[in-house]
Amino acid sequence: MIIAEQKPMDEIMGLLQGHRKVLVLGCGTCVTVCLAGGEREVATLTSVLRLGGKLEAVEQTIERQCDAEFFESVREVATACDAILSLACGVGVQLAARLFGDKPVYPALNTKFMGTNEAAGKWAENCLACGDCQLGVFGGVCPVTRCAKSLSNGPCGGSEDGRCEVDPDNIECGWQLIHDRLKALGKLDALTAVAAPRDWSKTHCGGPRRLTREDVAQDS
Amino acid sequence: MSETTYKSGSNLEKLMAAGEFIVTAELGPPKSADPEIIKTKADHLRGWVDAVNITDNQTAIVRVSSLCASKLALDLGLEPIMQMTCRDRNRLAMQADILGAYLLGIRNLVCLTGDHQCFGNHPTARHVFDLDSIQLIRMVRDMRDKKIFACGDEIKASAKAALHEPRMFIGAAANPFADPFEFRVTRLEKKVEAGADFIQTQCIYDMDRFQRWMELVRARGLHKRCKILAGLTPLRTLGMAKHMRDNVAGIKLPDSYIERMERSKEPKTEGIAICAEQIQALRQIEGVAGIHLMAIEWESKVAEIVQKAGLTPRPVPLV
Ligand code: SF4
Ligand code: SF4
Numbered sequence: 001m002i003i004a005e006q007k008p009m010d011e012i013m014g015l016l017q018g019h020r021k022v023l024v025l026g027c028g029t030c031v032t033v034c035l036a037g038g039e040r041e042v043a044t045l046t047s048v049l050r051l052g053g054k055l056e057a058v059e060q061t062i063e064r065q066c067d068a069e070f071f072e073s074v075r076e077v078a079t080a081c082d083a084i085l086s087l088a089c090g091v092g093v094q095l096a097a098r099l100f101g102d103k104p105v106y107p108a109l110n111t112k113f114m115g116t117n118e119a120a121g122k123w124a125e126n127c128l129a130c131g132d133c134q135l136g137v138f139g140g141v142c143p144v145t146r147c148a149k150s151l152s153n154g155p156c157g158g159s160e161d162g163r164c165e166v167d168p169d170n171i172e173c174g175w176q177l178i179h180d181r182l183k184a185l186g187k188l189d190a191l192t193a194v195a196a197p198r199d200w201s202k203t204h205c206g207g208p209r210r211l212t213r214e215d216v217a218q219d220s
Numbered sequence: 221m222s223e224t225t226y227k228s229g230s231n232l233e234k235l236m237a238a239g240e241f242i243v244t245a246e247l248g249p250p251k252s253a254d255p256e257i258i259k260t261k262a263d264h265l266r267g268w269v270d271a272v273n274i275t276d277n278q279t280a281i282v283r284v285s286s287l288c289a290s291k292l293a294l295d296l297g298l299e300p301i302m303q304m305t306c307r308d309r310n311r312l313a314m315q316a317d318i319l320g321a322y323l324l325g326i327r328n329l330v331c332l333t334g335d336h337q338c339f340g341n342h343p344t345a346r347h348v349f350d351l352d353s354i355q356l357i358r359m360v361r362d363m364r365d366k367k368i369f370a371c372g373d374e375i376k377a378s379a380k381a382a383l384h385e386p387r388m389f390i391g392a393a394a395n396p397f398a399d400p401f402e403f404r405v406t407r408l409e410k411k412v413e414a415g416a417d418f419i420q421t422q423c424i425y426d427m428d429r430f431q432r433w434m435e436l437v438r439a440r441g442l443h444k445r446c447k448i449l450a451g452l453t454p455l456r457t458l459g460m461a462k463h464m465r466d467n468v469a470g471i472k473l474p475d476s477y478i479e480r481m482e483r484s485k486e487p488k489t490e491g492i493a494i495c496a497e498q499i500q501a502l503r504q505i506e507g508v509a510g511i512h513l514m515a516i517e518w519e520s521k522v523a524e525i526v527q528k529a530g531l532t533p534r535p536v537p538l539v
Contacts, residue, residue, distance in 0.1 A: 148336055149306075149347070153354040154407045156333045157395035157422055158469040165469035166336045179400050192406060194414050197311065197355045197370065 065092025280340025
């Protein structure tokens with residue numbers, strides 16, 4: 001899922017300067033699960049915004065902010081506000097901005113990455129959406145994401161004791177993980193061939209990506 | 221032997237082909253546009269080494285570019301080995317620089333991954349890593365041997381023009397001290413497979429582990445497919461030794477050297493003595509084709525080390 005975290009309060013207050021009535025809009029999907037922008041966080045943030053009594057804050061949470069249909073339920077209350085503070089990921093904030101063309105929409109979160117929940121309060125990045133998934137070759141560990149240099153042909157010289165040179169205390173060397181996993185599977189041979197340069201045009205390097213599924217598009 | 225039998229015709233390649241025990245050193249370009257620093261370092265190295273590695277924004281700190289410093293070194297009478305990392309350039313910039321370097325007379329290129337930018341003075345920079353070092357090696361080899369760019373196009377100015385490919389002698393790095401240990405030799409093999417003509421290792425302090433690594437290298441016959449130069453960095457101070465042991469990723473430094481540096485009244489002399497001893501030991505190891513001296517900001521001592529190790533005089537450049 002998408003992992004996000006709330007921006008510092010000062011920054012949020014700065015964004016809302018000059019506004020009187022704000023819709024604080026949560027999202028019921030990823031950011032609810034990662035405890036950054038769900039109903040609970042909306043309630044907490046709203047009460048903080050109300051402190052001082054200058055700002056009227058209306059709280060709402062919709063199921064998903066990455067799908068236009070879910071915004072219908074808040075259209076009326078949004079129209080009555082002079083700005084929207086979205087607690088969705090960057091995707092949701094942008095859709096809100098598109099749907100409410102005449103209203104300022106501000107992000108309350110910093111969208112961090114796509115990742116897993118590792119333990120209570122801990123999340124880790126796992127996928128960069130490279131558009132050409134090679135997990136099948138690399139034993140289910142992503143070299144693009146889990147290696148700080150996105151190397152394709154094995155660990156750099158900075159891999160030591162399973163840790164990455166970038167931050168040994170906090171980052172595992174993705175290539176050590178790939179190596180160990182393939183070794184356990186008896187498939188280390190997969191790492192002997194020289195992997196060709198990646199086709200980065202399938203990533204964001206090729207421009208903002210779009211996907212059209214004719215089968216689905218025709219049916220609807 | 222005629223010129224055409226060489227891949228690049230660099231002096232380094234010729235000396236290696238002739239079976240000489242090679243000495244290369246490192247020349248780190250300055251962090252300013254001061255030409256005197258390069259001249260001074262070149263003066264320290266000229267005549268004592270066979271070729272000089274010109275580092276590329278080493279440790280992710282901005283310096284005079286390796287391409288320009290290589291050309292300056294060439295003009296100052298040294299044979300440059302230009303280093304190129306994957307951190308700062310994509311495949312377009314790399315190939316453009318390789319064409320340019322060849323035109324300027326540069327014939328040796330070492331292909332490196334590059335330290336992460338978090339180590340240097342621009343930690344907020346975006347890195348590139350379009351290719352990794354092995355893909356870079358393959359690209360340089362294909363430019364030379366297949367006369368094609370990474371995209372597959374032939375290296376010529378127009379459809380009817382003649383092919384003019386850059387012919388580089390290709391170097392790569394190997395770190396016998398990084399992990400996973402067993403995979404290190406596989407990675408070396410991949411570099412050789414990709415087209416590396418010679419290897420320069422990370423600086424060696426743990427001679428036992430290096431020996432074990434060389435055993436694995438010989439078991440796969442890799443020392444016969446590429447020339448391996450053993451990397452050395454002389455210790456200057458006790459502080460430096462401890463820093464190397466504790467803080468530098470991928471370096472293992474045994475306590476015995478720390479103790480010697482601690483006991484000695486002249487740590488600099490001791491550091492040079494250790495280095496010269498290491499060279500003696502390395503020369504005995506089958507498959508070690510030479511040494512690569514990374515005397516970081518201590519180029520002035522290279523001559524002394526080479527002399528102490530009995531590696532003088534250096535062979536005259538072959539034509
Ligand atoms: S290979 Fe690409 S799609 Fe697959 S996990 Fe890695 S970044 Fe994501
Ligand atoms: S230490 Fe491992 S994860 Fe970190 S950059 Fe090197 S290979 Fe990648």
